[in-house]
Amino acid sequence: MKNITVHYSGKSNEGQLVQSEGHEIALFRVDGRYYAIENRCPHRGGYLADGIVRGGQVLCPLHGWGFDLSTGACSTRPGEEVRCYEVHEREGDEVSIVVL
Numbered sequence: 001m002k003n004i005t006v007h008y009s010g011k012s013n014e015g016q017l018v019q020s021e022g023h024e025i026a027l028f029r030v031d032g033r034y035y036a037i038e039n040r041c042p043h044r045g046g047y048l049a050d051g052i053v054r055g056g057q058v059l060c061p062l063h064g065w066g067f068d069l070s071t072g073a074c075s076t077r078p079g080e081e082v083r084c085y086e087v088h089e090r091e092g093d094e095v096s097i098v099v100l
């Protein structure tokens with residue numbers, strides 16, 4: 001198992017871009033819980049870390065496709081999805097993202 005350890009510096013409901021070892025991840029903290037998904041939208045590559053969080057999903061900032069933060073499933077285009085990463089909360093605002 002390989003982990004990326006990150007200090008979360010974003011505000012609640014705002015994404016933080018994490019780039020490490022070839023991974024580009026959008027990290028969110030919503031209602032005290034962390035979520036990590038692939039940063040690039042499968043439509044045209046919008047940065048989901050810049051998206052708006054609403055109702056348990058993030059809306060792509062370019063054309064508004066919605067992605068469930070827990071599953072990565074796209075609510076706008078069924079069948080489309082982004083990868084989800086397992087996140088472990090550590091001390092303070094530090095989290096560990098499982099990438100393999």
Ligand code: FES
Pocket residue numbers: 041042043044045046060061062063064065
């Ligand atoms: S690039 Fe994300 S919805 Fe178009």
